[in-house]
Amino acid sequence: xxxxxxxxxxxxxxxxxxxxxxxxxxxxxxxxxxxxxxxxxxxxxxxxxxxxxxxxxxxxxxxxxxxxxxxxxxxxxxxxxxxxxxxxxxxxxxxxxxxxxxxxxxxxxxxxxxxxxxxxxxxxxxxxxxxxxxxxxxxxxxxxxxxxxxxxxxxxxxxxxxxxxxxxxxxxxxxxxxxxxxxxxxxxxxxxxxxxxxxxxxxxxxxxxxxxxxxxxxxxxxxxxxxxxxxxxxxxxxxxxxxxxxxxxxxxxxxxxxxxxxxxxxxxxxxxxxxxxxxxxxxxxxxxxxxxxxxxxxxxxxxxxxxxxxxxxxxxxxxxxxxxxxxxxxxxxxxxxxxxxxxxxxxxxxxxxxxxxxxxxxxxxxxxxxxxxxx
Numbered sequence: 001x002x003x004x005x006x007x008x009x010x011x012x013x014x015x016x017x018x019x020x021x022x023x024x025x026x027x028x029x030x031x032x033x034x035x036x037x038x039x040x041x042x043x044x045x046x047x048x049x050x051x052x053x054x055x056x057x058x059x060x061x062x063x064x065x066x067x068x069x070x071x072x073x074x075x076x077x078x079x080x081x082x083x084x085x086x087x088x089x090x091x092x093x094x095x096x097x098x099x100x101x102x103x104x105x106x107x108x109x110x111x112x113x114x115x116x117x118x119x120x121x122x123x124x125x126x127x128x129x130x131x132x133x134x135x136x137x138x139x140x141x142x143x144x145x146x147x148x149x150x151x152x153x154x155x156x157x158x159x160x161x162x163x164x165x166x167x168x169x170x171x172x173x174x175x176x177x178x179x180x181x182x183x184x185x186x187x188x189x190x191x192x193x194x195x196x197x198x199x200x201x202x203x204x205x206x207x208x209x210x211x212x213x214x215x216x217x218x219x220x221x222x223x224x225x226x227x228x229x230x231x232x233x234x235x236x237x238x239x240x241x242x243x244x245x246x247x248x249x250x251x252x253x254x255x256x257x258x259x260x261x262x263x264x265x266x267x268x269x270x271x272x273x274x275x276x277x278x279x280x281x282x283x284x285x286x287x288x289x290x291x292x293x294x295x296x297x298x299x300x301x302x303x304x305x306x307x308x309x310x311x312x313x314x315x316x317x318x319x320x321x322x323x324x325x326x327x328x329x330x331x332x333x334x335x336x337x338x339x340x341x342x343x344x345x346x347x348x349x350x351x352x353x354x355x356x357x358x359x360x361x362x363x364x365x366x367x368x369x370x371x372x373x374x375x
Contacts, residue, residue: 010172012311019356021025028330030320032139047372049127050359053137054278056316069217071330091282097150098288099217107369109132111147117156128141128142128143128180128298129141129143129144129177130142131231131232131233131373132231133227133230133231134230134231137190139187139227139231140179140180140181140187140227140371141179141180141181142177142178142179142180142184142371142373143177143178143297143298143299144173144175144176144177144178144375145176145177145178145242145245145246145297146174146175146247147171147172147173147174147175148171148172149169149172150169150170150172150244150245150248150250151168151169151252152167152168152169152170152241152244152245152318152322153165153166153167153168153171154254154353155167155317156352158254158351158353159233159254159274160274160277160348160351161351161353162355163268164316164317164318164355165353165354165355166317166318167353168318170241170245170322170323172241172242172245174346174374174375175375176242176372176373176375177373177375178238178242178246178299178370178371178372178374179299179370179371180290180294180298180299180300181211181289181290181300181301181302181370182209182211182212182289182305182306182308182368182369182370183211183212183220183223183227183368183369183370183371184208184209184210184212184288184289185193185200185202185206185207185208185209185210185211185212186207186208186209187212188212188215188223189207191223191226191227191292194226195222195226197219197222200212200213200214200215200219200363201213201214201365202214203285203365204287205285206288208288209288209289209290210286210287210288210289211286211289211301211306211368212368212369213286213306213364213365213366213367214363214364214365214366214367215309215363215367215368215369216360216361216362216363217277217309217336217358217360217361217362218328218360218361219363220237220309220369221237221311221328222328223369223371224236224237224371225328227351227371233373233374234373234374235371235372235373236311236325236371236372236373236374237309237310237311237325237369237371237372238310238311238370238371238372239310239311239312239322239323239324239325240310240312240314240321240322240323240337240339240355241312241322241323241372242310242372243308243339243340244339244352244353246297246299246302247295247299247302247303247339247340247352248352249295249296249297249299249308250296250298251295251352253352254274254275254352254353255303255350255351255352256295256296256302256303256352257293257295257303259275259276260273260274260275260276260277260347261274261303261347261350262277262280262281263280263281263282264280264292265292265303266292266303266304266305267283267286267287267291267292267301267305267340267343267348268303268304268306268341268342268343268344268345268347268349269282269343269344269345269346269347270282272346272347272348273347274346274347274348274351277347283343284343284344285343286305286306286343286365286366287305287343289301291305292304301340301354302340302352303340303341303350304340304341304342304343304345304369305340305342305343306340306343306366306367306368307338307339307340307341307342307356307358307364307366307367307368308338308339308340308368308369308370309336309338309358309367309368309369310336310338310339311325311326311336311372312324312325312326312336312337313326313330313334313335313336313337314334314335314336314337314355314357315337321337322337330360333360334360335357335358335360336357336358336359336360337355337356337357338356338357338358338367339354339355339356341354342366342367343366344366345366363368
């Protein structure tokens with residue numbers, strides 16, 4: 001099926017495609033996908049922007065879509081905008097979406113076929129989706145994170161900040177998906193059984209939906225590679241910058257929940273406080289994922305429970321390593337950035353900007369990981 005879709009896409013990208021050929025291709029797509037496609041999707045996939053007027057003359061939603069309206073009518077295809085006002089059109093399952101680049105206020109330009117992303121309807125902001133593995137089982141819950149810009153690090157005025165949190169502007173060039181939760185023992189066990197890898201020690205706290213712990217950076221990378229092979233998608237660890245961007249989820253406060261945090265919002269050492277926060281419970285172990293409220297972008301446990309490996313080398317001075325991803329065979333002499341804090345640390349260490357690191361072969365009862373997925 002994927003080969004048929006690729007072939008049809010290649011035909012669609014031809015600059016001189018006729019209306020007759022176009023509708024033949026639309027029918028091919030409809031045969032491929034039993035869910036059906038909307039004609040709009042394919043009539044927008046011209047590489048040649050001279051077809052703009054042709055599209056304008058089509059009935060229905062074409063004019064609204066191309067004239068940079070803020071949204072479509074209720075019940076139609078939902079749209080969300082990223083920080084650069086690049087448009088993402090959410091469409092029926094398995095259909096292809098359009099990415100429109102707003103060139104001027106009065107018109108939008110159809111970008112080249114290489115910039116057209118394949119997104120199921122579930123790939124919308126705040127709506128979790130799951131890929132299927134070869135055996136038909138479902139992968140981890142993922143949430144779409146839009147492209148955009150943010151201030152990484154903490155302002156000089158932030159309470160109990162550290163010098164390695166120099167604030168600077170970072171651009172996340174492409175949307176990506178991030179795990180709604182950290183990887184669980186239940187999910188990691190499936191990988192271990194399939195590959196013959198050793199199941200990590202759970203410290204007698206329990207398996208199931210608790211975060212997998214006692215995994216090093218190479219373990220996390222191997223799991224991401226295995227899941228990529230199983231699903232045909234590009235799973236990986238997030239960069240340090242992607243992690244903080246998703247953790248902040250548009251906020252600028254020390255925590256995504258606000259100026260302080262409580263043990264009703266996260267799992268940490270509640271014997272200590274931050275700012276005007278109150279003391280709380282110290283549970284002394286991990287808790288099942290999703291035990292606390294999600295942040296504004298629908299991500300759970302970004303503060304506390306377990307430290308999370310990132311795919312970035314730790315650079316104390318923010319020299320750009322925070323936006324780069326290391327290969328699996330990168331030397332283990334380089335420390336890896338970890339984020340989020342854990343069940344046994346003070347709330348100061350749970351702040352969105354807080355940075356820490358471990359060596360790549362470290363395994364601890366407070367260390368796990370969350371997956372990212374390229375779109």
